[in-house]
Amino acid sequence: ISSRDHQLPPGPKPRPIVGNLFELGDKPHRSLARLADVYGPIMTLRLGQVDTVVISSPDMAREVLQKHDAVFANRSIAEAIRVLSYTDASLIWLPPSHRWRNLRKICNTQLFTPQRLDAHQSPRREKVDELMQFISDSASKGLPVEIGRVAFTTSLNLLSRTIFSVDLADLYEESSQKFKHVVQGILEEAGKPNLSDYFPLLPWIDPQGIRRRSRGYFKQLHDVFDEQITRRIRSYNLDETKVVGNDFLDELLHYRVQEDGSKFDRHAMKSLFTDIFVAGSDTTSATVEWAMAELLRSPAAMAKVREEIVRVMGLGRDVNEDNIEALPYLQAVVKETLRLHPPAPLVPRRTTGATVELSGGYEIPNGTRVLINVWAIGRHEGAWKDAGIFSPERFLTTEVDYKGRDFELIPFGAGRRFCPGQPLAFRMVHLMLASLLQRFEWRLPEGMEAKDVDLEEKFGLTVVMASPLRAVAVPVSHDERVGATCII
Numbered sequence: 001i002s003s004r005d006h007q008l009p010p011g012p013k014p015r016p017i018v019g020n021l022f023e024l025g026d027k028p029h030r031s032l033a034r035l036a037d038v039y040g041p042i043m044t045l046r047l048g049q050v051d052t053v054v055i056s057s058p059d060m061a062r063e064v065l066q067k068h069d070a071v072f073a074n075r076s077i078a079e080a081i082r083v084l085s086y087t088d089a090s091l092i093w094l095p096p097s098h099r100w101r102n103l104r105k106i107c108n109t110q111l112f113t114p115q116r117l118d119a120h121q122s123p124r125r126e127k128v129d130e131l132m133q134f135i136s137d138s139a140s141k142g143l144p145v146e147i148g149r150v151a152f153t154t155s156l157n158l159l160s161r162t163i164f165s166v167d168l169a170d171l172y173e174e175s176s177q178k179f180k181h182v183v184q185g186i187l188e189e190a191g192k193p194n195l196s197d198y199f200p201l202l203p204w205i206d207p208q209g210i211r212r213r214s215r216g217y218f219k220q221l222h223d224v225f226d227e228q229i230t231r232r233i234r235s236y237n238l239d240e241t242k243v244v245g246n247d248f249l250d251e252l253l254h255y256r257v258q259e260d261g262s263k264f265d266r267h268a269m270k271s272l273f274t275d276i277f278v279a280g281s282d283t284t285s286a287t288v289e290w291a292m293a294e295l296l297r298s299p300a301a302m303a304k305v306r307e308e309i310v311r312v313m314g315l316g317r318d319v320n321e322d323n324i325e326a327l328p329y330l331q332a333v334v335k336e337t338l339r340l341h342p343p344a345p346l347v348p349r350r351t352t353g354a355t356v357e358l359s360g361g362y363e364i365p366n367g368t369r370v371l372i373n374v375w376a377i378g379r380h381e382g383a384w385k386d387a388g389i390f391s392p393e394r395f396l397t398t399e400v401d402y403k404g405r406d407f408e409l410i411p412f413g414a415g416r417r418f419c420p421g422q423p424l425a426f427r428m429v430h431l432m433l434a435s436l437l438q439r440f441e442w443r444l445p446e447g448m449e450a451k452d453v454d455l456e457e458k459f460g461l462t463v464v465m466a467s468p469l470r471a472v473a474v475p476v477s478h479d480e481r482v483g484a485t486c487i488i
């Protein structure tokens, strides 16, 4: 049955051939939010040749991600990443299947448990110390810091330390860092609007060359992973029970997925590592950059969050991941940042299994592309008072959290495809942010005022700041650090 025979939700009238493609503009999450004001919280757009259902309110999100979670649990796959059989083994892109469930199980039981994450706290703290050193060096030379750039490099290293116990990026030597360039390349290609995604006959032609370039980056990324895996297996020196790094790589090499005892194969491992770096690096660093931008625009919130960190931790003792729980205002700052600036504003899904009937009598056929507009939901006027205003205080008096249960705040998604990396992201974002705020006072470059911080967005696989945030760090003096006390 064609989708035309179903009672799809309403939407703007499509034009011949292109449909509603031009209505997306260069910031589709914003354009779609405006269209939702006209057509409602569930609407249909025809993007090129493909019907796409867009969800834009907390109530509708609950209906599709909770009530009909199983039906909405597939994803539509961007053509840019259909290379080197990556999507056949990827946790992010596999349809809900035995293989996908196995991958999630591995992540939830072997990688992202509190015990496993605790085990890698100190290598992560070392990487944050390096970041602090880099910022001190910039400060002593009077240079402003590009927050997003240094947070991205640090996020890559936080991840590579957790997975391989090695550094794959360098704060000081940008140009020699192949790994960073490759991850950035993938994020960039996958973030470009791709005609192949909207005209199902075009993928073969790859009109913009996106898949060709993307394949090159994937190949280089897989080479890096191959090298890490080979080196580790060699270091076991025939003793396969040996533990070398006590890291994710050891866990995976020792993990037996199949009931027949066969191991997690190399291709699956490379796909999972790709998932982790693609989904976990830019999202994390963008959150830190947006948080710093909002704080620099809001001196009262900046003063309050620094006061909390200094009061609780003192200045002489480093913040660790264990301390985050004792910093409620910092947590509120991060929640408010993710509400206003979710790094992945449009979560891609696809229906699977059967036609589903939703309230309002709409019928969504099997295989329909779906976008959850997480950005519009975070600013929904019915759910949030003064929705456009940055006010961390709102989270001091509510239990609303981003764990996928409160549908007005779903920057990590919800339902069975909820972000499995959320516990690690929580640690990385808070650790970086708390350390930046504890060690330095932050000012805007000469001649700039709070109101000049430009919150313009650049849309891609993740939404980042269009004008990268630059800020001047003023180290907190040694005397102040020694004089301060801590309460925990």
Ligand code: HEM
Residues within 6 Å of the ligand: 091, 092, 093, 104, 275, 276, 279, 280, 281, 283, 284, 287, 342, 343, 344, 347, 348, 410, 411, 412, 413, 414, 415, 416, 417, 418, 419, 420, 421, 422, 424, 425, 429
């Ligand atoms: C602030 C940081 C992050 C944000 C905002 C974020 C957001 C998201 C979102 C919105 C989804 C889609 C969820 C859905 O469909 O309901 C997702 C999926 C995913 N994320 Fe994250 N993420 C972050 C960090 C991470 C990290 C650090 C990792 C890994 C180390 C990670 C790994 C994944 C994976 C593997 C998936 C796919 C899960 C699946 O499809 O079953 N993410 N994330």
